[in-house]
Amino acid sequence: MTSPRPGGDPLSAGPSRRVLLCVGPGGVGKTTCAAALALGAARQGKRVLVVTIDPSLRLAQALGQDRARAGEELPVALPEGGQGSLHALLLAPDVVFDRIVRAYAESPAAARQITQNPIYRAIAENLGGALEYAAMAQLQILHAERRYDLIVLDTPPTANAIDFLSAPERIHEVVTNPATRIITGGGKLGARLLGVGNGVVLKALGAIGGGEFLAELGAFLRDFSGVLSAFQQRAGDFSTLLTSPETGVVLATSASPLSVREGLDFLRVLHDRGLRVDSVVLNRVLPPFPPPPPVEAIRAALTEQVEPDVLEDMLQRVLGVYAGLRVQGEQSVAAGQALTRAYPRLPLWLLPLRDPAPTSVADLAELVAQFVRWGS
Known part of the structure; x- marks a missing residue:
């Protein structure tokens, strides 16, 4: 694991950090941690944007943005004493894909052809990995614009947190694999690739969706795959940004044994993929209690x-x-011991259980002040 900054804290990224990923198992309070990290950095003078993909809009509530519309970067008023700025963005995959299509299609007419295809919306909203791909794409776009000193990304609430790192690779495979090229090419190209089975495959697909559907699917996949390829070529590979010195990671987990095991597994994957982990936040902890009175x-x-x-x-x-x-x-004590035993050089920060969760900037400001370094 990359060596942590001596004396660092979870509220300020290193000097080179422009992107901070808040990752971890589901249901551990990643959204709250991301909001607190962003607010803390903004109060230290940085121009900060926090991006969330949480469909429950809890971050919007915590930041007082209950009526925020997805896809908008909305300013958040800082508590007194804040010298930077904070904006919040609720990720909208369809907005991200529309932006990519308009920017990287061969022409405005080609962009309209893609977005007007009846399959486009269903693919953009429901294709496995589309949400994660959109999150990564939005991150790349924002990073390239350099309008913020720090972008904090609250990663998707996937069943398996590792899915966030691998989903962009999976969706890219969808538009580049041989089966897709068979459908988009059809005819003799498909016959050469699949032999005599090609006709059977196309007839089966045609029976399910009709010949018109098959033609629309082929046209969409052909055009959309070209757009995504152009975007990747010009914006760079996702993994390049993730492993850049400008990108840091904060792992959030809770003290439950299952979350700790998932957190440790996630740390191993992050290390194997070459990401830079700045710290771990053990959320919703309680102090050890003495035995009860008689x-x-x-x-x-x-x-x-x-x-x-x-x-x-x-x-x-x-x-x-x-x-x-x-x-x-x-459990809180055992969780801290397990994490520090596995990664003794990685800063571990404790955040106490708070019920209810923060629902205002003032609540978040109180939470920011409650981070405690393990062992301090």
Whole structure:
């Protein structure tokens, strides 16, 4: 793993960082962490854009942008003392693909032909990996424009976080693999590639969608693959930006054993792919709790507060809740130990459990101040 910056913190990227990926397992609070990281960097004087792909719009709520429209870069008012600027962008895959098509099609007429194809919207919105591809493409476009000092990307809530890194490769394969070329070429080209089976394949597809559908699909894939190829040639390969010294990664995870295992697996993949990990944020942690007082002492305290007929039920509830808190506290300690044991040189930051989650910039500012370095 790349050596961390001595004394660094999760709220400011290194001097060379212009992109910060907030990654990690699903359901660990990546969106909140991304918003906090972006706000912290903005308050330090940077021009920051935070990009989220979260369909629940939790980031919009946390930043006071409840009515934000996808695809718009909206300014966020900083708390007093902030010297930089912060904008929030809700990623819209269709907006990103439209922009790529208009910029990289052979002509305005060719762009209209692609966007007016009835298959285009369904492909852009539903093709496996389209969301992740759009996120990467949007990142490349924004990075090339150099309008921001730092772009913080809240990565998609995929079932497997690794999908975010591999999905752009998969969607590129869709428009370049032999099966696609068979459909777009058809005729003798398809016959040469598939032999006698080609006619059977085309007839089967035609029976499913009709000959008109097959023609539209072929035209779309041919034109759209050309656009994506032109974009990749001129904008560069995704992996080049991801492994650039300008790109850093913050892994967010929670203290649950499953999330910790997924986080450790993810760190290994990030290392293998050559990405630079700046820090790990262990989110929603609780401190270790001491053993509870004797049961009789708790019962005596409750006797003064509840009716006798509900005393024993309330006692069991109190004991159960406290036992649950002790388990969570123990999990937080175990999670920190597991992460530092596996990556002792990687800064580990703790973020306490907050319920409810931040719903305003003021809430986020409070959260920014609550980052604690493990072992401090």
